[in-house]
Amino acid sequence: MSFAAPFWLFLFLPLAWLIRHRESGFFLRITQPDRSSGNPGFRTQVRSKLSLLRWIALVMLILAMARPQRKWEEEKIKADALDIVLSMDISPSMLSKDFDPDRLTVAKRVAAEFVEKRPHDRIGLVAFSAEAFTQCPLITDRRVVETFINELAVGRLDDGTAIGMGLATAVNRLKDSPSRSKIVVLLTDGENNAGYIAPLKAAEIAHTLGIRVYTVGIGTEGVVMSPAQRNSDGSYSFAPRFTKFDTNLLAEIATATEGKFYRAFSERDLEAIYAEIDQLEKTKIEVSTVRRSKDYYHWLIGAAVLLLLLEILGTWGILRSITP
Numbered sequence: 001m002s003f004a005a006p007f008w009l010f011l012f013l014p015l016a017w018l019i020r021h022r023e024s025g026f027f028l029r030i031t032q033p034d035r036s037s038g039n040p041g042f043r044t045q046v047r048s049k050l051s052l053l054r055w056i057a058l059v060m061l062i063l064a065m066a067r068p069q070r071k072w073e074e075e076k077i078k079a080d081a082l083d084i085v086l087s088m089d090i091s092p093s094m095l096s097k098d099f100d101p102d103r104l105t106v107a108k109r110v111a112a113e114f115v116e117k118r119p120h121d122r123i124g125l126v127a128f129s130a131e132a133f134t135q136c137p138l139i140t141d142r143r144v145v146e147t148f149i150n151e152l153a154v155g156r157l158d159d160g161t162a163i164g165m166g167l168a169t170a171v172n173r174l175k176d177s178p179s180r181s182k183i184v185v186l187l188t189d190g191e192n193n194a195g196y197i198a199p200l201k202a203a204e205i206a207h208t209l210g211i212r213v214y215t216v217g218i219g220t221e222g223v224v225m226s227p228a229q230r231n232s233d234g235s236y237s238f239a240p241r242f243t244k245f246d247t248n249l250l251a252e253i254a255t256a257t258e259g260k261f262y263r264a265f266s267e268r269d270l271e272a273i274y275a276e277i278d279q280l281e282k283t284k285i286e287v288s289t290v291r292r293s294k295d296y297y298h299w300l301i302g303a304a305v306l307l308l309l310l311e312i313l314g315t316w317g318i319l320r321s322i323t324p
Contacts, residue, residue, distance in 0.1 A: 174211050
């Protein structure tokens with residue numbers, strides 16, 4: 001709360017002086033002489049206090065002239081948002097131990113941090129291994145997207161790596177999007193060895209629809225502890241295995257869609273990759289600030305008038321002394 005015209009508050013100085021010297025004749029008191037003898041009655045006692053209403057009313061009028069008001073600011077945000085689909089590999093090799101604790105866990109955490117930094121965009125999630133499915137459609141609720149990312153798990157689909165299917169499913173989520181900027185972030189750790197849609201064909205479709213694809217190859221090449229076989233309870237047995245990438249394919253997909261190919265050998269690499277994508281694909285935001293205020297002086301004026309009317313009514317009306 002603040003005052004729009006605080007200089008009127010200086011009137012409290014002479015008002016305080018008048019109240020202090022009210023018995024000296026400087027301020028006209030509207031009273032009736034008490035001609036009764038003995039102890040004053042109830043009405044007389046009340047009438048003697050009615051002048052307080054006048055002083056309170058004057059205080060309220062001074063406050064009203066100072067114009068008490070509440071001020072606040074409203075921010076209106078206009079965002080030219082992006083539509084982003086994260087297409088993530090959940091094949092068994094994503095459980096390889098060259099990342100701590102494994103590739104998928106790290107990929108999920110970094111992807112969730114990426115989503116958290118983009119409050120104005122619509123983000124969807126696609127998971128793929130030997131086939132692909134939409135884990136989360138395009139939505140603006142970051143918490144929901146992060147929940148779906150955290151629920152990604154190996155073993156829900158047949159083993160394999162269908163990069164073309166993962167990309168095509170993501171493109172399908174974006175094809176009817178009205179957004180001017182549409183991107184796919186495709187993360188995988190292996191070679192395309194499954195699916196009925198060729199990765200470069202999916203990239204061609206993406207380019208036709210104006211969709212830019214950023215491809216991320218995660219993991220180290222060489223011998224790493226990787227799943228060797230699936231147990232009857234759904235868990236995996238691990239053994240040293242030689243892993244390799246078809247980095248040329250990922251680079252070709254990115255080039256064909258005017259995107260970029262990245263290679264992540266460590267968790268720090270992956271964090272830097274998502275940070276760079278975040279900078280390259282910035283959402284245009286316009287913030288306009290609107291200042292508003294609400295005055296309360298009319299409430300004080302109304303209260304002051306009411307108090308003065310009560311004093312007049314009490315003095316000259318129901319509490320008036322009638323002397324014979």
